[in-house]
Amino acid sequence: MAKIETVKRLQENVPAQLRALPQWVLWRYEDVGEKKPKKPPFTIDGQRASIINPETWTTFPKALQAYTQREGYEGLGVILTGGLTVIDLDNCYLDLLFLATRTYTAYLLSPFPLRY
Numbered sequence: 421m422a423k424i425e426t427v428k429r430l431q432e433n434v435p436a437q438l439r440a441l442p443q444w445v446l447w448r449y450e451d452v453g454e455k456k457p458k459k460p461p462f463t464i465d466g467q468r469a470s471i472i473n474p475e476t477w478t479t480f481p482k483a484l485q486a487y488t489q490r491e492g493y494e495g496l497g498v499i500l501t502g503g504l505t506v507i508d509l510d511n512c513y514l515d516l517l518f519l520a521t522r523t524y525t526a527y528l529l530s531p532f533p534l535r536y
Contacts, residue, residue, distance in 0.1 A: 444483035
């Protein structure tokens with residue numbers, strides 16, 4: 421997917437409650453000689469971000485701007501803290517039943533976007 425399409429999807433689909441959090445980072449794949457590459461977090465300055473140091477995080481608009489202006493990054497990430505939880509359902513499709521109460525569920529980059 422082209423970077424411009426990714427930016428458009430992020431702007432349209434990331435909920436305002438998540439966009440308001442100042443805990444965004446950039447990420448890119450890094451081959452570490454294992455079966456799957458790692459996806460470490462980075463600051464908007466290109467340094468490694470820390471998952472425990474809020475000084476290395478940024479806002480959604482700043483992360484999005486850095487992503488569009490800097491080469492070598494695959495996307496944006498949000499640091500999970502303050503009660504945020506993510507359930508990663510790779511390779512699961514529309515046969516799943518989502519029961520959501522006061523939550524946000526997204527399957528944004530698939531050919532079948534699924535949001536609740």
